[in-house]
Amino acid sequence: MKKLINAADKVVDEALAGMAAAHGDLIKVHFEPNFITRADAPVRGKVALVSGGGSGHEPLHGGFVGRGMLDAACPGAVFTSPTPDQILAATKAVDGGAGVLHIVKNYTGDVLNFEMAADLAKDEGVKVEAVIIDDDVAVQDSLYTAGRRGVGGTVLAEKICGGAAEAGQDLAAVAELCRKVNSNVRSMGLALTPCTVPHAGKPSFTLEEDEIEFGVGIHGEPGRKRIKMESADKLAEMLMEPIIADLPFKSEDKVLLFVNGLGGTPLVELYIVFRKAAEIAKAHGLTIARSLVGPYITSLEMAGTSISLLKLDDEMLRYWDAPVVTPGLRWGA
Template identity: 75%
Template sequence: MKKLLNAPSDLVKEALAGMALAHPGLLRVHVDPAFLVRADAPVRGKVAVLSGGGSGHEPLHGGFVGRGMLDAACPGAVFTSPTPDQILEATRAVDGGAGVVHIVKNYTGDVMNFEMAGELARDLGITTETVLVNDDVAVENSLYTAGRRGVGATVLVEKICGAAAEAGRALADVAALGRRVNEHGRSMGIALSPCTVPHAGKPSFELGPDEMEVGIGIHGEPGRRRAKLEPADRITEMLMHPILDDLPFQAGKDVLLFVNGLGATPLLELYVVFRKAHEIAAARGLRVVRSLVGPYITSLEMAGVSITLLQVDEEMVRYWDAPVHTAALRWGV
């Protein structure tokens, strides 16, 4: 294992310290329990948007803390859910009196711990709403979850909900919008290599030099099948067709196309995938009106790609285009 770390047990704590030093104008880091909040939190009268999950998926979630996106993020240990006390304290830190939206990826630990934290927050008089993200079409159940996994659409939900909250929308409206984004988004990924969790010190699974895992999860969970490596266009077809068939997406509709790198895949290759995915979407009669390309929800150093397609309406596009200023996503400011 070759990684830029000191002791594995200190990895998340030291990374958070680095984020605090690198982005003092954007966010603040609370040490015990660990969470990040936007620099001006709490914003009085504004709905707060909070998310979290295991570390190792950066920039998700801490990289999206800032104006126009998340008010707070709770990082667990690598590939491990944050604890209820982390989530509760972060909720308290960002509550501006208008309530807090919890955006939760559909993994068993995340769902359980956010649910417990939400109940405790309500006992303290803080109103919360939960938006569950479960956009992965690859498998119905996996090692980490009952039902579909939450993957790439999480980034889109966080951006659009964050912008709606920034615009002054009410708690129920922000949550309903997030649920609509999730309902109209679908994702699927493929791995070309495994990743190594620092505490384990060895790859989380094995792939032969000519193999790929179709439908991989962001923690290295098995997908639909193990297959021989194919050219980029064929791989893109393997991802796009299940996505398109699942919703199903309607000809003549507008979509946002998000091609995501899982950690070790260069942008050069991601744009090759985007080109083919755009072609396939157009052949189905879809208009790609917005796009995002890059490593935004990763799996440590895993090589691979995921594709997320979101059927957008005018409201979603407006909030997608709204100004955002975070460590990992910035436009309009």
């Protein structure tokens, strides 16, 4: 195992210390328990957004804390759900009196721990709503979930709902918008290589040199099938067709096309995938109104990609375009 770490049990704490040193103008990092808030939290009268999950998916979630996106993020150990005490502390720290929305990826530990934290926060007088993100069309159930997994759509929900909250929408409206985003986004990914969790010290699964895990989860969970290597165009077709069929998307729909890197894939390859995915979308009569390309929800050093397609309406477009200032995403400011 070759990694730029000092010790496996210090990875998260030292990464958080590095984030604090690099982005102290945007975020504040809290320890024992670990969570990240925007530097000006709590913002009075504004709905606060809180998300979280295992570390190793950076910039998700901590890199998306800041104006126009999340108010707080709770980083668990690598590929491990954050604990209820982290989530409760973050929720209370960013509550500005207008309530808190929990955006939760559909992994069993995340769901249970966010539910417990929400109950505790409500007991202390904090208004909390939660929305589960489950946009992965690869599988109905996996080792980590009951139902579909939450993957790339999480980034899109955090940005769009962050824009709505920053604009002054109330808790019910922001939660409903989050549910709308989730119901209109579909994703699927593939892995060219496994990744190595620092505590494990060995790859999370094995692939032959000519094999791909098709439909892989962001923790390396098995997908639909293991296949032989194909061209980028063929793989983009294999990802896009079930995504388009699942919603289903219709001719003349406006969409946001998001091609994500899983950590070990260079942008030059992601743009090759985007090129073909865009061609396929247009062949189905879809209009690509917005796009995002890059490593925004990763799996350590895993090589691979995921594609997310979001059917847009005017509300989602407005809040996607709204200013955002975070370590991992910023425009319009």
